[in-house]
Amino acid sequence: MTRTSRPVRAVAFALAPFAFAFPAFAQDSGDPIVIPIHNWSSQIVMSHAIGQIFEGMGNSVEYVSTDSQAVYEAIRLGDAALEVEVWEGAFGASFDAAKEKGGIHEAGNHNAVTREDWWYPLWTKEACPGLPDWEALNACASAFATPETGDKGRFLGGPVDWLKHDAEKVEALDMNFTVVNAGSAAALWAELAAAERDKTPIVLFNWTPNFAEAVWPGEFVEFPKWEAGCDSDPAVGPHPDKVYDCGNPADGYLKIAAWDGMPEKWPGAYAVLQKVSFTNPQIAEMAKLVDVDGMEPEDAATAWLAANEATWKPWLE
Amino acid sequence: MSMAGNIPLRPHQDLRPRVALILIGAALVLILGRNLLPPGLMRAPDWLVLPFADWINVIFAFLRDDLGLIHVTRAFAAMLEWLLDVTANLLYGKNRWPRLGPLPWSAVAVSMAALGWWLGGWRLAALSGGTFVWIAVMGQWQWAMETLSVIAIAAPFSVLLGLVMGIMAWRWTWAAKLMNPVLNVAQSLPHFAYMIPVVVFIGVGPKAGAIVTIIFSVPPMIRMTELGLRKVPEEVVESGKMGGATAWQLLRKVRIPTARTEILIGVNQVIMQCLAMVVLASFIGMPGLGQKLLQLLQALKIGLSVEIGITIVLIAVVLDRLSKAWAMRQPVHHDETLPWARRHPVLVVWALALVAAFALAQIFPLLHQVPRAQALSVAGPLDVLVDGFIRLVDPVTTWLRWFLITWVLIPLRDGMLWLPFTAVLTGIAAAGWSVGGWRSAAVVVAFFGLIALSGWWDRAMITVYMVGFSVFIAALIGLPLGIWAARSETRAGRMLLLCDSLQTFPSFIYLIPVVMLFGVNDVAVVAAVVTFAAVPLIRYTIEGLRGVPAELVEAAHMSGTTRRQMLWHVRLPMALPVMMVGLNQSVMFSLFMVIIAAFIGTQDLGQELQRALSATDVGKGLVLGLAVAFMGLAVDHLIRRWSESRSAALGL
Amino acid sequence: MTRSDPVISCRNVWKIFGPRPMDALAQLRADPQARPDRHVTAVHDVTLDIMPGEMLVVMGLSGSGKSTLVRCLSRLNEITAGEILIEGRDIGKMSESELIDLRRRKMGMVFQSFGLLPNRNALENVAFPLEMRGQSRASRIARAREMLALVGLKGRESYFPRELSGGQQQRVGIARSLAVEPDIWFLDEPFSALDPLIRREMQDEFLRLKAILKKTIIFITHDFDEALRLADRIAIMKDGRVEQCDTPDRIVLEPATEYVARFTAEIDRARVIHASGLAEPLTGRSAEGPALPGGQTLREMARHLVADRRDWIPVADAQGRTTGVLERARALDILLGEHV
Incomplete structure (x- = not known):
């Protein structure tokens, strides 16, 4: 474990007095706490940060790369112990479905609002002054046309496994857009950076908290307001016979999910997990360390922990 | 009629x-x-579209929950996990029983070099040892060992399972009849389709990765075992019988040892399939190089991706050469009068080197582990280089992208859908x-x-057009290249060696350079598929042309043919059946690649498959996977049939 | 067992390959000339006795059924009809374990393509049948060394089959077949895969072993010269049938069928026919003076035959007893060719 031994030792050292003061940690099972990681940076860094805190408490931790939707099934069955970022818009449905089946529960709530939806950088407004209204966007769809979309506008969506229902939204609102999925988050930023060079209008999937806000100022498109059931009940929303005829929740939650067996198996770690809470800027900072500064996620987590002791040390008390 | x-x-x-x-x-x-x-x-009208996916889901739910199969699979997975933990501990020091590891990298490298020496002489020793030195020096030891710790369990399991099933298929006709169609479909199912049931029954993580790898790699082992056992000369079996061997003794001491070469080629194929799965299995939590590569590539960190790609390729080449050398190894007698040490020099040197490695690792920690901070990396300069190159070719690739998309891909796709x-x-x-x-x-x-x-007709047609177009381009490149290479022995030899090496690369590796050159888009997909699909075409063109009987060529020479006439009237017609085998493989390869390329972002069955994997929708995943398999099987049937009748007509 | 009981006895043995052999058999029994569809009659109603210590050579061209016949004798092939008795026991009725036991103690077999295990060296190949019957490692290795020395491969014990020449490989095959000290020795075209010079050398080697070992031998060959050279008796097969089964002398002198005659036509008969084969009973005739050794061929005593002026010359067996008389004129005809 060369790669992590240095930071781990550092954290362990910092935590040594606490470990002494709270022998309750010793009750934690010796089995490793399995933390799933996905394909966006803030989640990976946060997972490592929390993992390193656990390791500092004497627990062993393992990271497994899993699909961000399938993970709830895995947690439910105890294959993974927790999920540090449950975004309402993206994973609310999977999380709720898994909760219904049993085995998983909400262990905490970050002090952050999330929003993920169609988004554009500010220079786009020049080509389409009516923004952020979605009907105005639709009216200037041709400004967003690319070779692969023909005369329709291109909406650059996230990777397919994020299951964003953008195509359904286009269909429900009868928009002049075609959804083109990027292969990865990085591909989104690459396209955005390319568009920035000659200030091409672009509308793409984005979310907050995210480092991108700091690099490229922009705004979310304002769709018909989200109402509960818009994604399942055709009656909800402006079109009585369509689902997804609305935007995503503008102030979605960002929760922490845990396996039902976790409080019993690792009571010490679980107690800490319940107190974990990050804010939008903190999460954006974590993502930035990787996406902009080019650090390895493990190192980014170590660096973040070292720089923000005031934030996380109280959680151990 | x-x-x-x-x-x-x-x-x-x-x-x-x-x-x-x-x-x-x-x-x-x-x-x-x-x-x-x-x-x-x-x-197909709606009433004709059958809800296959729902049916499959019902069956799976019944198997899993009502029959309680999940307990069986989970118990098996737990056993496998225990084994995985042992290798994980030894190779990279995961905190599990027996808590001895991690072995110093120098000890592993020395052992691999000794293995290479024993199996194939000093060249193989240098390649094999050098690869592990590279891994350690580049700071990828942990990731590589995570990967190898899974392969070290999955490959033997797969070999054992394949051996048993192969013996069954050889022994009982009904077993062969049962297995054959299943294997045909299994070998044309895209990788993703295997993963979904595994996630349902096993979950995610290294054990799931190991199981999906086992399932994926077992078919060639079954095939080779069956083939090997069938090829054992009747006389050898009879000599065993006359020696008074019982049925079991015959199998264990006569048939299996005599089928050794085929069985070991099966082992080689198992290992290669395992490596092909290294990257893809990281979609369901297999740790190691594959996972890292996936993350880095998704983050468009080309330099680091290339470093990892090189490592994966090196490991693939080393394991391929080692296992092939093992398969081809012929027993050699030793002079019995020599002392033991002289008869087993490799063993002695290995033991000494191992002791030295352990001792030195105690003194110099760098020989035990190379921390990432002290590791070498060429990623920085490589990134600059690649960046500069991309800037340079950007006008070309942009134009190419625009041209292909606007004038070729979109019209073709629309045509297929029309x-x-x-x-x-x-x-x-x-x-x-x-x-x-x-x-x-x-x-x-x-x-x-x-x-x-x-009900997946439209998506399937998109896949058809992608595969069709890619194979067409691959043929435009591969056939002339193959014909050109076949003109001289040395050139042909070199080209075949190149093709061999390219075929040992796990398919995912092909995505690295195209993403590097074209970014993440359709053109990149086409480029990757074309490269991947051209290899078998080149290979079989060369082999077909070189396989034309020398007498025939001499006869044609004596009739005074020109070079061109020789090619068009003698060589090509005779080589055509073999070349069609290449085309067949080419189609299979591109089908697989197109599906994998969903990772880059495609609109076809692959994208839906990935979505099904995300949603753990077994029914949808299997239906999509079978749709891909059926396309492959249909093409396979057509080409094989044609090639067989053509061969028969030519009297080959 | 008395000395006159046959070691191997075939009674109306049939072997028919095909999907429904029994139907084909019924058809063939009704009409021996029938050619049942999709069936091949490899052994066609063969009846043979092989005496202890006798060497029977089964001769036939490829496809004549000779290899199948010998495989029926060891039950490597199950016969379709008839019975095969080995020392009076019907092997068709033996259980699997009885059969294995029989092969482990009574039988040895040499194969055309040697049938050696490529992963074992010469010593381990020879020790294989001993290993199968559970003999201890030390004793089987000792025995295997002895056998390899017997066939002239001392010093090559640790060589692997692919490191040996064809002749050497067959010596290993011979050593292996003899390792269990079998009473019955099957040789299926043992020298056919060897080139002519080596073949001759191996035949001499074989004759040497045969003289030492005194076993009942069934030897398959497609080479008529080889058959004449080695056999006590020859069975000539065609299309699964035994055309003639007799001593070489009588086959040459009195071919039973047209087919056999075609084989013998080109043969230098003087090399084949022994004095004893030509000898007629003593009845009434008196022959005096020194007798000819019955075991010699006419060619071997050509000089003597030409010089001897007697019309009738006595012939004696190995013990010196007079067994018959030989008509000199007839012997000279054979020796010099007729109508000279």
């Missing part, structure tokens, strides 16, 4: 082109009359009929008909 009655004296074969022509005519009528067609002939499905089915039937009569027509129509009934 009523026509057959009218011309009873004509042999059956002569009817084929006629029926095929009639079918093509029918297809044309359907296409021309497209606007007049009822919608039911354009696309076709009525009945016309496509009739056209396919025509191809089947002309190749193998009504039986073949029925087989291929059944395959494509099922796709129509599955």
